[in-house]
Amino acid sequence: MEDIIKKINEFTKISRERELTDEEKMEREKYRKIYIEKVKNSMRGHLDSIKIVRVDDNGNPIDKDGKIIEPDA
Incomplete structure (x- = not known):
């Protein structure tokens, strides 16, 4: 990913100095x-x-019916 960002940044730098070619x-x-x-x-x-x-309200996980779900041991 870093190499892609680096390449995009290179083109940005070039575009600030001159217009990019169609290929660029x-x-x-x-x-x-x-x-x-x-x-x-x-x-x-x-x-x-x-x-x-x-x-x-106490942070306990509940199911669709509002019943507390007991944690797996």
Whole structure:
């Protein structure tokens, strides 16, 4: 991931000094798309691993009916 960010930053630096060539613009766009896809996949992985737990006023986990779920021993 660091190499992708480094490459994007290189193109940004170049673009501040001069206009990018069409080939450079296409390559920059390719790296941007790769970066965005990696961020989306990482975020999706984090979201998929989240488990929602309902709790009562005392912080005890409860089921759909509001009954306390006993922890596994």
